Amino acid sequence: MNRKSKVIFESQTVNLVEHGQAIGGGDKIPPFHNLPGKSRILVVLLGRIGDVIFTLPSIIALKQARPDILVDWVVEDRCSDLLVDHPDIERLIIFRRTEFERLYRARKWGLAFGIIRTLIRDVRLHRYQAVLDFQGLLKSGILTGLSRSSLKLGSPSTYGKMKEGSWIFSRQIPLAPSARHLIDRHFLVIRHLLGDIPFNRMFYIRITEEEKKRVRETLDSMGWATPSPQGSPAPFILIHPFASWETRQWPMDRFVSVARHFSRKGFRIGIIGGGGEVQKRLLEPFYLFKEETGAEKTGIKNRVAFFPGIFSLREAGFLMTQSSLVLTDDSGPMHLSAALGARTLGIFGPTDPVRLGPSYGNQCASVHRNLLCQPCMKRRCPIGTLCMEELLPDQVIREAEALLSVPAAGFDRNGIIGSFKTDPDR
Numbered sequence: 250m251n252r253k254s255k256v257i258f259e260s261q262t263v264n265l266v267e268h269g270q271a272i273g274g275g276d277k278i279p280p281f282h283n284l285p286g287k288s289r290i291l292v293v294l295l296g297r298i299g300d301v302i303f304t305l306p307s308i309i310a311l312k313q314a315r316p317d318i319l320v321d322w323v324v325e326d327r328c329s330d331l332l333v334d335h336p337d338i339e340r341l342i343i344f345r346r347t348e349f350e351r352l353y354r355a356r357k358w359g360l361a362f363g364i365i366r367t368l369i370r371d372v373r374l375h376r377y378q379a380v381l382d383f384q385g386l387l388k389s390g391i392l393t394g395l396s397r398s399s400l401k402l403g404s405p406s407t408y409g410k411m412k413e414g415s416w417i418f419s420r421q422i423p424l425a426p427s428a429r430h431l432i433d434r435h436f437l438v439i440r441h442l443l444g445d446i447p448f449n450r451m452f453y454i455r456i457t458e459e460e461k462k463r464v465r466e467t468l469d470s471m472g473w474a475t476p477s478p479q480g481s482p483a484p485f486i487l488i489h490p491f492a493s494w495e496t497r498q499w500p501m502d503r504f505v506s507v508a509r510h511f512s513r514k515g516f517r518i519g520i521i522g523g524g525g526e527v528q529k530r531l532l533e534p535f536y537l538f539k540e541e542t543g544a545e546k547t548g549i550k551n552r553v554a555f556f557p558g559i560f561s562l563r564e565a566g567f568l569m570t571q572s573s574l575v576l577t578d579d580s581g582p583m584h585l586s587a588a589l590g591a592r593t594l595g596i597f598g599p600t601d602p603v604r605l606g607p608s609y610g611n612q613c614a615s616v617h618r619n620l621l622c623q624p625c626m627k628r629r630c631p632i633g634t635l636c637m638e639e640l641l642p643d644q645v646i647r648e649a650e651a652l653l654s655v656p657a658a659g660f661d662r663n664g665i666i667g668s669f670k671t672d673p674d675r
């Protein structure tokens with residue numbers, strides 16, 4: 250930074266300190282509307298995929314209202330693919346968590362803590378006009394605390410309040426009853442900064458031509474892009490049958506029943522996921538299903554394909570936009586698919602579709618039982634995960650068929666792929 254810009258920077262900081270004192274003085278935080286020109290803010294949201302996807306619309310709205318504001322974002326490597334080269338992000342600070350955990354497990358303490366040292370140095374590189382903690386957990390709270398700013402705000406987040414003591418490091422924006430979905434809760438923070446700016450739940454990420462080409466070439470090599478005996482390439486449905494909590498996992502044989510139904514109707518079936526041994530083991534019923542379809546004489550090659558571990562997150566996102574439908578447990582890929590405008594059906598059990606459901610227009614929906622205990626937000630169930638056990642394939646097939654008649658809503662302009670909310674009631 251040259252001397253002149255540093256002077257401007259410092260004088261902006263003085264204004265904010267004054268305003269920051271006003272903010273800290275009372276119980277109610279007044280709206281903070283006068284962020285100076287060319288302010289720099291830091292977004293603290295380390296992961297996971299769904300959280301990044303729920304936060305991006307707020308940052309896109311901020312940049313549309315105030316293109317002069319520079320946005321830095323600190324994120325974990327597992328989700329950084331979504332933000333690399335994003336047109337609205339000035340500087341991406343990536344926490345190399347995978348490497349940190351590997352070094353930590355190998356007891357290479359010096360190297361592991363070197364990664365943390367670098368992270369802290371990067372977070373403290375600039376003095377920010379505002380630091381926004383959208384995660385509301387201890388780790389995001391500590392990074393917010395270590396950052397340099399006199400204005401630190403936190404989102405009311407999933408549970409309506411910041412957790413794990415993260416509220417020590419920033420002031421939580423009060424939850425507004427109208428903000429039921431997490432996307433809207435995060436936007437409360439931006440509204441606090443800038444006042445009533447337009448918010449359309451717009452979402453986009455950059456997917457390069459090479460990434461698209463790789464997906465197209467893979468489909469081509471499998472015969473999925475070539476015409477079927479009926480004349481055009483057989484449409485395909487993608488299934489992501491994995492979840493991070495056991496209570497969110499719909500039984501695998503039910504997914505196979507749904508796949509069998511659509512396979513008989515002429516759809517190809519693609520399985521997507523992150524890869525790894527656990528997912529491989531869980532997919533056993535699908536390997537048997539592939540053998541079953543291989544024995545049927547339809548003239549369509551490769552009616553079932555396995556993509557776990559083959560594509561990056563962005564490539565998988567592009568693949569989703571090429572499919573007829575994405576059927577998925579409540580998971581990060583569900584949010585990505587919905588946000589990119591692909592037809593998406595999410596299966597919900599213990600989590601709350603009103604707060605956390607796919608919510609980018611009519612082309613996405615959720616399906617769940619209506620048990621009195623839902624949503625409990627529990628990772629372990631004391632009563633045998635009835636919310637999943639009692640959700641039968643017929644109900645899911647009905648919802649999936651209804652969605653297939655809705656137009657997909659994605660847009661693709663110069664490598665920018667995404668969607669925006671079109672239905673105000675959803």
Ligand code: SF4
Pocket residue numbers: 496598599620622623624625626627629630631632633634635636637
């Ligand atoms: S308590 Fe109810 S909602 Fe929660 S996991 Fe068990 S069955 Fe599902």
